[in-house]
Amino acid sequence: MEFDDDVALDTSQVQDARGVGGRVALGGGGLGIIGLIVYFVLNQLGGLPASVPLGIDGVGSGQTLNSGDLAKECRTGKDANTKDDCALVAIINSIQGYWSDEFARSGRTYRQATTTFFSGSVNTGCGGATADVGPFYCPADGRVYIDLTFYKELRTKFGAQGGTFAEAYVLAHEYGHHVQNLLGTSDKVRPGTGPTSDGVRLELQADCYAGVWANNAVNTPASNGRPLIKSITQQDVDQALDVAARIGDDFIQKNLGSGQVDESQFSHGSSAQREKWFLAGINGGNPTTCDTFGTRNLG
Ligand SMILES: [Zn+2]
Numbered sequence: 218m219e220f221d222d223d224v225a226l227d228t229s230q231v232q233d234a235r236g237v238g239g240r241v242a243l244g245g246g247g248l249g250i251i252g253l254i255v256y257f258v259l260n261q262l263g264g265l266p267a268s269v270p271l272g273i274d275g276v277g278s279g280q281t282l283n284s285g286d287l288a289k290e291c292r293t294g295k296d297a298n299t300k301d302d303c304a305l306v307a308i309i310n311s312i313q314g315y316w317s318d319e320f321a322r323s324g325r326t327y328r329q330a331t332t333t334f335f336s337g338s339v340n341t342g343c344g345g346a347t348a349d350v351g352p353f354y355c356p357a358d359g360r361v362y363i364d365l366t367f368y369k370e371l372r373t374k375f376g377a378q379g380g381t382f383a384e385a386y387v388l389a390h391e392y393g394h395h396v397q398n399l400l401g402t403s404d405k406v407r408p409g410t411g412p413t414s415d416g417v418r419l420e421l422q423a424d425c426y427a428g429v430w431a432n433n434a435v436n437t438p439a440s441n442g443r444p445l446i447k448s449i450t451q452q453d454v455d456q457a458l459d460v461a462a463r464i465g466d467d468f469i470q471k472n473l474g475s476g477q478v479d480e481s482q483f484s485h486g487s488s489a490q491r492e493k494w495f496l497a498g499i500n501g502g503n504p505t506t507c508d509t510f511g512t513r514n515l516g
Contacts, residue, residue: 393423428498
Protein backbone atom coordinates (compact mmCIF):
# COMPACT_ATOMS: atom_id res chain seq x y z
CA MET A 218 0.00 0.00 0.00
CA GLU A 219 1.15 3.50 -0.70
CA PHE A 220 0.29 6.80 0.96
CA ASP A 221 0.04 10.17 -0.76
CA ASP A 222 3.26 12.00 0.17
CA ASP A 223 1.59 15.38 0.51
CA VAL A 224 -1.43 14.62 2.67
CA ALA A 225 -1.18 15.80 6.30
CA LEU A 226 -1.51 13.24 9.09
CA ASP A 227 -3.63 13.77 12.20
CA THR A 228 -1.64 12.39 15.12
CA SER A 229 -4.31 13.54 17.60
CA GLN A 230 -6.15 10.29 16.83
CA VAL A 231 -3.32 8.34 18.44
CA GLN A 232 -2.04 8.42 21.99
CA ASP A 233 1.48 7.10 22.28
CA ALA A 234 1.88 5.65 25.76
CA ARG A 235 4.69 3.24 24.97
CA GLY A 236 7.29 2.94 27.62
CA VAL A 237 5.01 4.37 30.25
CA GLY A 238 3.35 1.31 31.73
CA GLY A 239 6.57 -0.65 31.99
CA ARG A 240 7.17 -3.96 30.37
CA VAL A 241 5.72 -7.10 31.88
CA ALA A 242 6.95 -10.59 31.26
CA LEU A 243 5.10 -12.25 28.45
CA GLY A 244 4.40 -15.86 29.28
CA GLY A 245 1.86 -18.33 28.14
CA GLY A 246 2.81 -18.93 24.55
CA GLY A 247 -0.04 -18.05 22.27
CA LEU A 248 -1.96 -15.94 24.72
CA GLY A 249 -1.51 -12.79 22.71
CA ILE A 250 -3.73 -13.99 19.96
CA ILE A 251 -6.31 -15.31 22.35
CA GLY A 252 -6.63 -11.78 23.55
CA LEU A 253 -7.43 -10.40 20.14
CA ILE A 254 -10.02 -13.05 19.96
CA VAL A 255 -11.53 -13.26 23.36
CA TYR A 256 -11.10 -9.97 25.02
CA PHE A 257 -13.84 -7.99 23.45
CA VAL A 258 -16.54 -10.54 23.94
CA LEU A 259 -15.63 -11.26 27.53
CA ASN A 260 -15.66 -7.60 28.19
CA GLN A 261 -19.06 -7.31 26.60
CA LEU A 262 -20.28 -9.90 29.00
CA GLY A 263 -19.47 -7.66 31.89
CA GLY A 264 -16.04 -8.53 33.10
CA LEU A 265 -12.42 -8.84 32.24
CA PRO A 266 -10.92 -12.29 31.93
CA ALA A 267 -9.74 -13.42 35.33
CA SER A 268 -6.21 -13.72 34.00
CA VAL A 269 -5.97 -10.00 33.39
CA PRO A 270 -4.40 -8.37 36.42
CA LEU A 271 -6.21 -5.31 37.65
CA GLY A 272 -4.67 -2.29 39.24
CA ILE A 273 -1.40 -2.53 37.40
CA ASP A 274 0.63 0.54 36.58
CA GLY A 275 -0.27 2.20 33.36
CA VAL A 276 -1.71 5.33 31.94
CA GLY A 277 -5.16 6.47 32.84
CA SER A 278 -7.37 7.19 29.88
CA GLY A 279 -7.24 10.80 28.86
CA GLN A 280 -3.60 11.29 29.76
CA THR A 281 -1.39 12.21 26.87
CA LEU A 282 2.16 11.02 27.04
CA ASN A 283 4.85 11.07 24.41
CA SER A 284 2.33 11.89 21.74
CA GLY A 285 4.37 14.97 20.94
CA ASP A 286 6.99 12.73 19.40
CA LEU A 287 4.52 11.22 17.00
CA ALA A 288 3.30 14.68 16.06
CA LYS A 289 6.86 15.69 15.24
CA GLU A 290 7.71 12.47 13.45
CA CYS A 291 4.54 11.91 11.48
CA ARG A 292 3.57 14.99 9.55
CA THR A 293 2.57 13.77 6.12
CA GLY A 294 1.98 10.70 3.99
CA LYS A 295 5.65 10.84 3.11
CA ASP A 296 6.47 9.95 6.71
CA ALA A 297 3.88 7.16 6.54
CA ASN A 298 5.67 5.76 3.49
CA THR A 299 8.96 5.61 5.37
CA LYS A 300 8.16 5.02 9.06
CA ASP A 301 6.09 2.17 10.47
CA ASP A 302 4.53 4.17 13.32
CA CYS A 303 3.48 6.91 10.93
CA ALA A 304 1.93 4.34 8.61
CA LEU A 305 -0.30 3.24 11.48
CA VAL A 306 -1.31 6.83 12.16
CA ALA A 307 -2.18 7.24 8.48
CA ILE A 308 -4.19 4.01 8.49
CA ILE A 309 -6.15 5.11 11.55
CA ASN A 310 -6.83 8.48 9.89
CA SER A 311 -8.08 6.71 6.77
CA ILE A 312 -10.30 4.26 8.66
CA GLN A 313 -11.92 7.04 10.68
CA GLY A 314 -12.18 9.26 7.62
CA TYR A 315 -14.14 6.55 5.87
CA TRP A 316 -16.50 5.84 8.78
CA SER A 317 -17.03 9.50 9.39
CA ASP A 318 -18.14 9.96 5.75
CA GLU A 319 -20.20 6.78 5.81
CA PHE A 320 -22.05 7.80 8.98
CA ALA A 321 -22.71 11.24 7.49
CA ARG A 322 -24.16 9.63 4.34
CA SER A 323 -26.70 7.83 6.48
CA GLY A 324 -27.52 10.87 8.60
CA ARG A 325 -25.52 9.79 11.62
CA THR A 326 -22.59 11.33 13.43
CA TYR A 327 -19.40 9.35 13.83
CA ARG A 328 -17.53 9.83 17.09
CA GLN A 329 -13.77 9.44 16.78
CA ALA A 330 -11.99 6.74 18.74
CA THR A 331 -8.43 7.27 19.86
CA THR A 332 -5.98 4.41 19.50
CA THR A 333 -3.52 4.01 22.36
CA PHE A 334 -0.14 2.47 21.58
CA PHE A 335 1.13 0.92 24.79
CA SER A 336 3.92 -1.37 25.81
CA GLY A 337 3.48 -4.06 28.40
CA SER A 338 0.43 -2.91 30.29
CA VAL A 339 -2.20 -0.22 30.29
CA ASN A 340 -5.16 0.98 32.34
CA THR A 341 -8.36 1.35 30.36
CA GLY A 342 -12.02 2.09 30.92
CA CYS A 343 -12.45 -1.68 30.89
CA GLY A 344 -9.85 -2.23 33.60
CA GLY A 345 -6.17 -2.99 33.47
CA ALA A 346 -4.79 -5.02 30.59
CA THR A 347 -1.46 -6.46 29.57
CA ALA A 348 -0.07 -7.10 26.13
CA ASP A 349 -1.12 -10.74 26.59
CA VAL A 350 -4.65 -9.89 25.59
CA GLY A 351 -3.63 -8.58 22.19
CA PRO A 352 -5.21 -5.58 20.48
CA PHE A 353 -8.69 -4.75 21.68
CA TYR A 354 -11.47 -2.22 21.67
CA CYS A 355 -12.87 -1.04 24.98
CA PRO A 356 -16.52 -0.02 24.61
CA ALA A 357 -16.57 1.70 28.02
CA ASP A 358 -14.06 4.37 26.99
CA GLY A 359 -14.47 4.02 23.24
CA ARG A 360 -10.78 3.47 22.56
CA VAL A 361 -8.63 0.99 20.69
CA TYR A 362 -5.56 -0.38 22.49
CA ILE A 363 -2.58 -2.07 20.91
CA ASP A 364 0.87 -3.11 22.00
CA LEU A 365 2.70 -3.00 18.69
CA THR A 366 4.83 -6.02 19.57
CA PHE A 367 1.66 -7.95 18.69
CA TYR A 368 2.55 -7.46 15.04
CA LYS A 369 5.86 -9.20 15.61
CA GLU A 370 4.04 -12.04 17.36
CA LEU A 371 1.81 -12.47 14.35
CA ARG A 372 4.91 -13.30 12.35
CA THR A 373 6.91 -15.23 14.93
CA LYS A 374 4.16 -17.22 16.68
CA PHE A 375 1.52 -17.50 14.03
CA GLY A 376 3.77 -17.59 11.00
CA ALA A 377 1.99 -14.72 9.27
CA GLN A 378 3.83 -12.93 6.46
CA GLY A 379 2.99 -9.59 8.04
CA GLY A 380 3.25 -6.30 6.19
CA THR A 381 1.65 -2.89 6.53
CA PHE A 382 -1.69 -3.95 5.17
CA ALA A 383 -1.84 -6.94 7.48
CA GLU A 384 -1.42 -4.45 10.32
CA ALA A 385 -4.12 -2.27 8.79
CA TYR A 386 -6.56 -5.19 8.83
CA VAL A 387 -6.07 -5.67 12.58
CA LEU A 388 -6.73 -1.99 13.26
CA ALA A 389 -9.69 -1.85 10.88
CA HIS A 390 -11.18 -4.87 12.68
CA GLU A 391 -10.95 -3.08 16.03
CA TYR A 392 -12.51 0.04 14.53
CA GLY A 393 -15.23 -2.25 13.25
CA HIS A 394 -16.04 -2.92 16.91
CA HIS A 395 -16.15 0.82 17.52
CA VAL A 396 -18.68 1.18 14.71
CA GLN A 397 -20.74 -1.63 16.22
CA ASN A 398 -20.63 0.16 19.54
CA LEU A 399 -21.81 3.43 17.98
CA LEU A 400 -24.59 1.66 16.08
CA GLY A 401 -25.73 -0.23 19.17
CA THR A 402 -25.03 -3.62 17.59
CA SER A 403 -22.73 -4.77 20.37
CA ASP A 404 -25.43 -4.11 22.98
CA LYS A 405 -27.68 -6.76 21.46
CA VAL A 406 -25.09 -9.53 21.59
CA ARG A 407 -26.17 -12.46 23.74
CA PRO A 408 -23.45 -14.27 25.67
CA GLY A 409 -22.15 -17.59 24.50
CA THR A 410 -19.77 -19.26 22.10
CA GLY A 411 -20.19 -21.60 19.18
CA PRO A 412 -20.14 -21.37 15.39
CA THR A 413 -23.43 -19.46 15.10
CA SER A 414 -23.24 -17.51 18.37
CA ASP A 415 -23.83 -13.78 18.46
CA GLY A 416 -20.21 -13.35 19.50
CA VAL A 417 -18.98 -15.01 16.31
CA ARG A 418 -21.42 -12.96 14.23
CA LEU A 419 -20.13 -9.77 15.85
CA GLU A 420 -16.51 -10.70 15.13
CA LEU A 421 -17.18 -11.69 11.53
CA GLN A 422 -19.03 -8.43 11.03
CA ALA A 423 -15.98 -6.54 12.33
CA ASP A 424 -13.88 -8.42 9.75
CA CYS A 425 -16.38 -7.46 7.07
CA TYR A 426 -16.31 -3.81 8.15
CA ALA A 427 -12.51 -3.94 7.85
CA GLY A 428 -12.98 -5.10 4.26
CA VAL A 429 -15.49 -2.35 3.56
CA TRP A 430 -12.95 0.24 4.66
CA ALA A 431 -10.29 -1.41 2.48
CA ASN A 432 -12.60 -1.16 -0.51
CA ASN A 433 -13.20 2.55 0.08
CA ALA A 434 -9.75 3.59 1.33
CA VAL A 435 -8.37 4.86 -1.96
CA ASN A 436 -11.49 6.98 -2.47
CA THR A 437 -11.73 8.44 1.03
CA PRO A 438 -10.64 12.07 0.91
CA ALA A 439 -8.45 13.42 3.70
CA SER A 440 -8.50 17.01 4.95
CA ASN A 441 -7.11 18.48 1.73
CA GLY A 442 -9.59 16.57 -0.41
CA ARG A 443 -7.12 13.96 -1.62
CA PRO A 444 -7.15 10.37 -0.44
CA LEU A 445 -4.41 9.54 2.04
CA ILE A 446 -4.04 6.05 0.62
CA LYS A 447 -3.03 5.99 -3.04
CA SER A 448 -3.06 2.29 -3.70
CA ILE A 449 -3.88 -1.08 -2.21
CA THR A 450 -2.59 -4.03 -4.21
CA GLN A 451 -3.66 -7.65 -4.46
CA GLN A 452 -0.54 -8.50 -2.50
CA ASP A 453 -1.80 -6.25 0.31
CA VAL A 454 -5.17 -7.99 0.35
CA ASP A 455 -3.39 -11.34 0.44
CA GLN A 456 -1.44 -10.21 3.52
CA ALA A 457 -4.67 -9.41 5.32
CA LEU A 458 -6.24 -12.72 4.31
CA ASP A 459 -3.15 -14.49 5.54
CA VAL A 460 -3.63 -12.94 8.99
CA ALA A 461 -7.37 -13.67 8.95
CA ALA A 462 -6.56 -17.32 8.32
CA ARG A 463 -4.18 -17.44 11.27
CA ILE A 464 -6.49 -15.92 13.82
CA GLY A 465 -9.44 -18.19 13.04
CA ASP A 466 -10.60 -20.22 16.02
CA ASP A 467 -9.86 -23.55 14.35
CA PHE A 468 -6.34 -22.52 13.38
CA ILE A 469 -5.58 -21.38 16.91
CA GLN A 470 -7.10 -24.43 18.56
CA LYS A 471 -5.14 -26.69 16.21
CA ASN A 472 -1.82 -24.91 16.27
CA LEU A 473 -1.66 -22.97 19.50
CA GLY A 474 -4.14 -24.75 21.72
CA SER A 475 -5.08 -28.32 22.47
CA GLY A 476 -4.60 -29.50 18.92
CA GLN A 477 -8.29 -30.43 18.69
CA VAL A 478 -10.93 -28.32 17.02
CA ASP A 479 -13.90 -27.69 19.30
CA GLU A 480 -16.53 -25.64 17.49
CA SER A 481 -18.55 -25.12 20.66
CA GLN A 482 -15.76 -22.87 21.89
CA PHE A 483 -15.64 -20.71 18.77
CA SER A 484 -15.69 -17.02 19.63
CA HIS A 485 -14.48 -15.35 16.43
CA GLY A 486 -15.21 -17.80 13.64
CA SER A 487 -13.09 -20.22 11.66
CA SER A 488 -10.23 -19.15 9.45
CA ALA A 489 -12.36 -19.73 6.35
CA GLN A 490 -15.18 -17.62 7.78
CA ARG A 491 -12.88 -14.78 8.71
CA GLU A 492 -11.42 -14.75 5.21
CA LYS A 493 -14.88 -14.99 3.70
CA TRP A 494 -16.28 -12.01 5.58
CA PHE A 495 -13.24 -9.80 5.07
CA LEU A 496 -13.56 -10.52 1.35
CA ALA A 497 -17.32 -9.91 1.46
CA GLY A 498 -16.56 -6.44 2.80
CA ILE A 499 -13.89 -5.76 0.19
CA ASN A 500 -16.07 -6.95 -2.65
CA GLY A 501 -19.28 -5.36 -1.42
CA GLY A 502 -17.73 -2.05 -0.38
CA ASN A 503 -20.79 -1.21 1.70
CA PRO A 504 -21.63 -1.96 5.34
CA THR A 505 -24.98 -3.39 4.29
CA THR A 506 -23.11 -6.39 2.88
CA CYS A 507 -22.00 -7.21 6.42
CA ASP A 508 -25.28 -8.58 7.77
CA THR A 509 -23.73 -11.45 9.69
CA PHE A 510 -26.67 -11.38 12.13
CA GLY A 511 -29.30 -11.79 9.43
CA THR A 512 -27.67 -14.53 7.37
CA ARG A 513 -28.17 -18.24 7.78
CA ASN A 514 -24.97 -18.88 5.91
CA LEU A 515 -21.97 -17.62 7.84
CA GLY A 516 -19.70 -19.72 5.62
ZN1 LIG B 1 -12.76 -8.57 17.44
